[in-house]
Amino acid sequence: MLQVEEAEMADKLKPDELAAARSKLRGWTIENGETQLKRSFKFKDFSEAFGFMSRVALLADKADHHPDWSNSYNKVEIVLSTHDAGGLTQKDVDLAGKISALV
Numbered sequence: 001m002l003q004v005e006e007a008e009m010a011d012k013l014k015p016d017e018l019a020a021a022r023s024k025l026r027g028w029t030i031e032n033g034e035t036q037l038k039r040s041f042k043f044k045d046f047s048e049a050f051g052f053m054s055r056v057a058l059l060a061d062k063a064d065h066h067p068d069w070s071n072s073y074n075k076v077e078i079v080l081s082t083h084d085a086g087g088l089t090q091k092d093v094d095l096a097g098k099i100s101a102l103v
C-alpha cells in the first residue's frame with residue numbers, strides 16, 4: 001500500500017515562547033521582524049569551521065529542519081527560520097539549542 005507521509009506543520013512561537021527562547025538561547029539574536037534566529041561562529045581555520053558545519057548538517061537532516069547559512073574561511077553564519085510557517089517555531093529553538101551544544 002502506498003504510504004503518504006505528511007510533515008507536521010509547526011506553529012509560530014507566541015510572544016511568551018519567544019521571550020523564553022530569547023533568554024534560553026545565549027549568543028543568538030532574533031531578527032527580521034522576529035522571524036529569524038541568527039548567530040555567527042568563528043573557528044581557528046576552515047577545517048574547524050567545515051567540521052562544525054558537517055555536524056550541524058547531520059543534526060539538521062535528522063530533525064528535517066535545515067539552516068540558511070554561509071561560510072567564509074573560518075566563519076559560519078547561521079540563520080534559522082521555519083519557511084513552511086513563515087517565522088520562528090519550536091523547531092528553530094530546538095535546532096539552535098543543539099547547535100549551541102556543539103561549540
Ligand SMILES: C[C@H](O)[C@H](O)[C@H]1CNC2=NC(N)=NC(=O)C2=N1
Pocket residue numbers: 007064065066067080081082083084085
Ligand atoms: C518536506 C520537508 O519536511 C520540509 O520541506 C522541511 C525541510 N526543512 C526545512 N527547514 C526549514 N528551515 N524550514 C522548513 O520549513 C523546512 N521544511
